Amino acid sequence: MIQTAIQTRHHQAPAASWTGRAPRKTAPVPAAGAAMRPFETKFSVKADGTVFDEGDEAIYFYKLLTGSLRLVKVVADGHRQICDFHVPGDLVGFSNAAEHEFSAEAIQDCTLIRYRRRDTDSLIKSDAAFACELQALTARGLSSAYAHMVRLCHRSAYDRLAWFLLAMVDRSQSSDGWVALPMTRIDIADYLGMAHETVSRAFTQLKKSGVIIEPTLNHIKLVDRDALEDQLYAA
């Protein structure tokens, strides 16, 4: 794969200029008395805290147990890109680079298991089940990253939001059809690679055309699923 060797000026990136809530760096506190397998430590992060920051030395990687996270990269011009949202079961921050390449910010209160990165090889050797799971989760992440790449390049803003809402609805598995979006429009915008104004306009359009309803902010119900699917599969 093509990789960028240039890392020299990595840390000159200006501080994020976006206007969202600035994530407070909270020192994650290991949960007291957590009895885990060797190498494992359990701990928690409050909403709006960060598990780790872009550029931090990558000492640990994590598995998310509860809550939700966003993976954030800050671009040189001050814009954000959210590479992915994570839900329980997902693997976070695994890489072979010396530093974390993105920040992991808690959208809600989170609990995680922490693994020491330098133990990875011995973990893989000693615990085959763990090794298989690690591999499977990483491969799944790669697949969804490629899929997202295609969406970002070849879909209109409206299409991207349509896909996003479908994915959120499907993931929620709520029985009554109501879904609470935990993230702001700004988060959605940064995930879908568009301006938050554009997200807003697309929401408006979806509501006006009766595809979704949103009586209170961020609580939506998908009324016309077919409309969204047709949108995504239209030539």
Added chain:
Amino acid sequence: MIQTAIQTRHHQAPAASWTGRAPRKTAPVPAAGAAMRPFETKFSVKADGTVFDEGDEAIYFYKLLTGSLRLVKVVADGHRQICDFHVPGDLVGFSNAAEHEFSAEAIQDCTLIRYRRRDTDSLIKSDAAFACELQALTARGLSSAYAHMVRLCHRSAYDRLAWFLLAMVDRSQSSDGWVALPMTRIDIADYLGMAHETVSRAFTQLKKSGVIIEPTLNHIKLVDRDALEDQLYAA
């Protein structure tokens, strides 16, 4: 991570309408008398052939030994996205999905090692070194996919080409500074998420401003490296 559950109409995607050389599906021939570790088979694919196609049942995954590949996804509107280029040492086609999610097309003649996907778990259990390498390669792929996502969203067409050329030059490690680009402008366009006309215009601009020289097509030399780096790191 967010994944798309909708797969139903996956195969209705129309045939690629792009005007590049249509990859001939060549039945890859296992190299005779290859003595490998258990589970391994060595074989080769000619230039413009495919190792596997999008939608093929994912029976095997691969490690590239020589040559270069492109990973291609075809979008509903007939456009292509090249998710990545692969060089020797890279892992290709590993996933947990039942079907390959992209085609792997040979840019040049390639030789590969083939692994049976269903053996993955036992491979990981029986060969720790293999497991570690598999994990490392997949994680590396994920990192570069995230990085590429950011570029696609937040960089101008000119910037994207600037990055691409820098990456190609750095990867070639040629002593005299001359680099042969194995791929066409169309491939570059589909990788960088832009029209091939735009690639062409950016090349012209780079040549006119004396940043690169290209006496014969696809043989370039980077004259003013600083210009490209400044471009990438400018606010």
Added chain:
DNA sequence: CGTAAACTTGATTGCCATCAAGGAGCGTGG
């Protein structure tokens, strides 16, 4: 109840996709 953040809506601009047409390289066959 007041402030700040998030959201919405409108006006304007610009980048780049698209359409269109011509030129250059290259292999093939007469």
Added chain:
DNA sequence: CCACGCTCCTTGATGGCAATCAAGTTTACG
């Protein structure tokens, strides 16, 4: 050896989608 045809590449003209700038409005929260 040259002519033909096929790709690939280049350049120009045009238009559209979405970013940006700029106010308002609503929501959240101490």
